[in-house]
Amino acid sequence: MSKGLPKRSENYPEWYNELVKRAGLAENSAVRGCMVIKPYGFAIWEKMQRALDDMFKATGHQNAYFPLFVPRSFLEKEEEHAEGFAKECAVVTHYRLKADPSGKGLMVDPDSKLEEELIVRPTSETVIWNAYKNWIQSWRDLPILINQWANVVRWEMRTRIFLRTTEFLWQEGHTAHATEQEAVAETEQMLGVYADFAENWMAMPVIQGVKTPSERFAGAVETYCIEALMQDGRALQAGTSHFLGQNFARSFDVKFVNKENQLEFAWATSWGVSTRLMGALIMAHSDDNGLVLPPKLAPIQVVIVPIYKTEEDLRKISERIDPIILELKALGITVKYDDDDKQRSGWKFAEYELKGVPVRLAVGMRDLENGTVEVARRDTLTKESRPIESVAEYIRGLLEEIQSNIYARAMEFREANTFTVDSWDEFKEQIEKGGFISAHWDGTAETEAKIKEETKATIRCVPLNSIEEAGKCVYSGKESAKRVIFARAY
């Protein structure tokens, strides 16, 4: 097995797969399409969860938990929703096994057939709205602002670790409101939360927008999304927030008495981000040496590697380093002192680079004599010698700088790979090279489908901040009022 990773420029998908495995984030499991998230990968996910959860709480939401299983009759109730998810559902039909009469192993007991099949949730709108029916009678019961952290199953034909797995972890917010305006405001607010998280925690710039009808969530009136650009020029939908109108309330008969003493269906939203964000994080920043993690999500922000020959040397180094570790911890910085003698320093350097630790300190006998420490940055791969006594404070600033540098770099990449295109020839040529394409579209599903068929490009979104600008559709030449974002997507 070679020590280096595949090069991004040579084979991007292989680079991604290898990086996920080698950095200890996750691996494929014995169950097809499902992954094992390993401790280091899960630690990153936990940091994401914590940050998001705090943001949900800060916007008034509470966590709850609803069942894994959805009765088939629930899923059927909202027609579009049912149609959208029917093709990718795992179905529980029996509840018991028994010894196989042939003497070997177990078999499904045919006598244990369920009266009604249970669907393993692909999303929870239906179970949740079935419960909301009992919770909502009056406008005084509203709004209901709930989030759940859960696993869901979508039986995809092709899977890619973190980006599209059969089972994945996510959070799903489900809210109920008394008015349309309030529900729309909630939908937009949560999109803002996602954009904030993506940019300020993941250091990943995103475009906020709305999906076209054909890309809409099944059962939604409007789907808002954040779209990010990966280093290979493909787009990734990083989060969605849906305005569900009264569709689910109608299907589950959730009515409340409004202030005018009239019965009205409740207004709904739902919004989610998943472990797909792990894939986004990896593909947004990492390089041929391994992961590059933004300090705010790095499980280890600083690693300290002592360089020594004898036990006596190690003791001296540790003595000098211990107070530095305490200082770093006091500043709220996560630090690991790796004095493990089982690996050599050179090996450790490569390993922590692979794992994306933002800052590495190396301290040897020479440093002790000079009162210095070697500080290495993961994002720039640069090293410098710093006075040891003030290093903790220096690192605090450095971590902030790395966080913003990673963001700036990703933003620069996106800007360099976003193209304004006005002709079909140009469009076809540019889409091959990757990146976001900003172009006019006539607003019809037919044109959208044709473009997808001919170029594999989809409309990622109609950006919220797009300006009104009269133009001609890049495909049909018909009138268009604004540009939309096209890209090949994950």
Place this chain on the structure above:
RNA sequence: CGGGAUGUAGCGCAGUCUGGUAGCGCGUUCGCUUGGGGUGCGAGAGGUCGUGGGUUCAAAUCCCGCCAUCCCGACCA
């Protein structure tokens, strides 16, 4: 579900065409060495060759069936 490919040591692979009883790299174990960018040398351990059958004195190798995985397409957070 269509098209293509692959199953040989923990991992990555060679050996299959042309049948003769299994090999390389990495990892791993032990010893010495080395230690500021994946140290070097030496000695070990580890495989019913995916699976079931057939041909043959003899099968990883040839033939037939099955299973699994991967890639490409249809589907998608």
